[in-house]
Amino acid sequence: MEHPLYIYNTLTRRKEQFIPLHEPFVGMYVCGPTVYGDAHLGHARPAITFDILFRYLRHLGYKVRYVRNITDVGHLEHDADEGEDKVAKKARLEKLEPMEVVQYYVNRYHKAMERLNVLPPSIEPFASGHIIEQIEYIKEILAHGYAYESNGSVYFDVPKYNRDFHYGKLSGRNIDELLSETRRLDGQQEKHNPADFALWKKAAPEHIMHWPSPWSEGFPGWHLECSTMGQKYLGETFDIHGGGMDLIFPHHECEIAQSIAHSGHDAVRYWMHNNMITINGQKMGKSLGNFITLDEFFNGSHKMLSQAYSPMTIRFFILQAHYGGTVDFSNDALQAAQKAYERMLDGWKRLNELKPAGTSTVNVNDLDRKCHEAMNDDLNTPIVIAHLFDACRAINQVNDGKATISAQDLEQLKKTFGTFLFDILGIYDERESGSVNLKPYEEAVDLLLEIRKDAKSRKDWATSDLIRDRLAQIGFDVKDTKDGFEWKVK
Numbered sequence: 001m002e003h004p005l006y007i008y009n010t011l012t013r014r015k016e017q018f019i020p021l022h023e024p025f026v027g028m029y030v031c032g033p034t035v036y037g038d039a040h041l042g043h044a045r046p047a048i049t050f051d052i053l054f055r056y057l058r059h060l061g062y063k064v065r066y067v068r069n070i071t072d073v074g075h076l077e078h079d080a081d082e083g084e085d086k087v088a089k090k091a092r093l094e095k096l097e098p099m100e101v102v103q104y105y106v107n108r109y110h111k112a113m114e115r116l117n118v119l120p121p122s123i124e125p126f127a128s129g130h131i132i133e134q135i136e137y138i139k140e141i142l143a144h145g146y147a148y149e150s151n152g153s154v155y156f157d158v159p160k161y162n163r164d165f166h167y168g169k170l171s172g173r174n175i176d177e178l179l180s181e182t183r184r185l186d187g188q189q190e191k192h193n194p195a196d197f198a199l200w201k202k203a204a205p206e207h208i209m210h211w212p213s214p215w216s217e218g219f220p221g222w223h224l225e226c227s228t229m230g231q232k233y234l235g236e237t238f239d240i241h242g243g244g245m246d247l248i249f250p251h252h253e254c255e256i257a258q259s260i261a262h263s264g265h266d267a268v269r270y271w272m273h274n275n276m277i278t279i280n281g282q283k284m285g286k287s288l289g290n291f292i293t294l295d296e297f298f299n300g301s302h303k304m305l306s307q308a309y310s311p312m313t314i315r316f317f318i319l320q321a322h323y324g325g326t327v328d329f330s331n332d333a334l335q336a337a338q339k340a341y342e343r344m345l346d347g348w349k350r351l352n353e354l355k356p357a358g359t360s361t362v363n364v365n366d367l368d369r370k371c372h373e374a375m376n377d378d379l380n381t382p383i384v385i386a387h388l389f390d391a392c393r394a395i396n397q398v399n400d401g402k403a404t405i406s407a408q409d410l411e412q413l414k415k416t417f418g419t420f421l422f423d424i425l426g427i428y429d430e431r432e433s434g435s436v437n438l439k440p441y442e443e444a445v446d447l448l449l450e451i452r453k454d455a456k457s458r459k460d461w462a463t464s465d466l467i468r469d470r471l472a473q474i475g476f477d478v479k480d481t482k483d484g485f486e487w488k489v490k
């Protein structure tokens with residue numbers, strides 16, 4: 001590979017050169033949303049982080065199969081094995097069928113992701129669509145002796161697994177502390193140890209989402225869906241598994257334990273985690289009143305926002321920080337991001353208007369190498385953005401007549417700038433999309449009719465009729481008036 005890519009592996013705690021198992025194919029799994037409410041900032045960051053990875057791997061020439069799941073069952077209120085299912089609770093409160101809740105929020109999630117220019121994954125499997133696979137997965141773990149049945153539920157035997165392998169290797173948690181922790185929760189007596197987690201839960205009579213299994217009428221544990229669907233679509237061992245840092249424990253730690261208990265080896269080569277987002281220095285949370293959905297950002301309706309922030313402002317803002325560092329949202333920071341985004345697009349526009357000279361007095365030839373180096377250093381998007389701003393300064397110098405650029409350098413600069421800004425960072429010009437500026441088109445029609453008027457005055461009836469007839473065919477209604485002409489779209 002011409003440009004070796006290094007990524008930080010959470011499991012080994014160091015940057016490693018990315019070498020796919022089956023070049024040129026890359027398998028990548030990212031934990032998707034639990035669909036019981038609108039997408040918020042916490043959803044935007046992993047979606048954008050792994051969108052950048054997806055785009056960059058494809059740019060490097062890999063054929064990427066990107067799987068991002070939809071959690072529509074088994075994610076309980078307390079993220080552990082207790083509490084009501086989040087989707088089922090919403091369905092009960094809204095008097096809806098659970099799948100109505102799921103469909104509604106999946107549609108809204110897709111819409112928000114599209115506005116953020118997050119590419120759709122290759123496969124988007126639903127947990128509820130893989131109950132049979134999950135039951136088969138549990139059977140294997142039971143057969144290998146790392147799970148037990150208790151009162152119709154099946155639990156993963158953490159102490160036994162930890163004697164043979166290492167539970168806690170991803171999160172670095174001290175297993176002895178975990179195992180000695182005692183928690184008093186309903187149904188706790190079903191577990192042999194408080195650290196054990198559910199693979200299958202027997203459904204309580206009021207629980208509306210349940211399926212038959214060899215153990216009980218019930219539903220799968222939350223951690224299981226990702227182990228099952230990851231290996232189903234990407235193979236027993238695959239390249240990359242990603243998600244937010246908040247998922248490292250217990251979700252991803254449990255995934256590792258499940259896959260080792262199931263297959264005898266790790267399923268994942270590189271674990272990647274994006275850091276969290278804070279708002280005015282505080283963690284996001286419903287109780288703190290700072291839980292801002294993406295739609296509220298886009299229309300500015302939340303009381304903490306002093307204005308609306310467009311999807312590209314949010315995207316640009318997130319990309320101005322490395323995915324491994326925290327990001328703090330504030331109105332000031334977002335307004336600065338909006339200005340920076342606009343400045344970048346102005347630079348691109350100016351670049352496309354530059355006239356080449358015989359020689360270059362600006363040095364822009366190393367932009368491509370520098371941007372690749374930044375991306376290859378664990379997807380360092382803030383450095384890429386800094387390099388593009390350096391290029392903007394050179395563009396301005398040429399534009400102001402203080403420097404020159406050769407035709408060859410100009411072409412190369414356009415190619416590099418466009419590739420990194422649009423294809424890899426996934427930025428687009430919101431000012432030009434959505435509401436189309438019709439003025440240039442109107443002026444073009446006026447121009448044609450001016451030419452026709454001129455032709456008529458020269459008695460060039462052929463040209464005059466040609467313009468009138470062709471415009472009529474295209475759909476314009478043209479009328480000659482005393483002073484000239486009038487037109488409208490038919």
Ligand code: ZN
Pocket residue numbers: 030031032226251
């Ligand atoms: Zn997951």
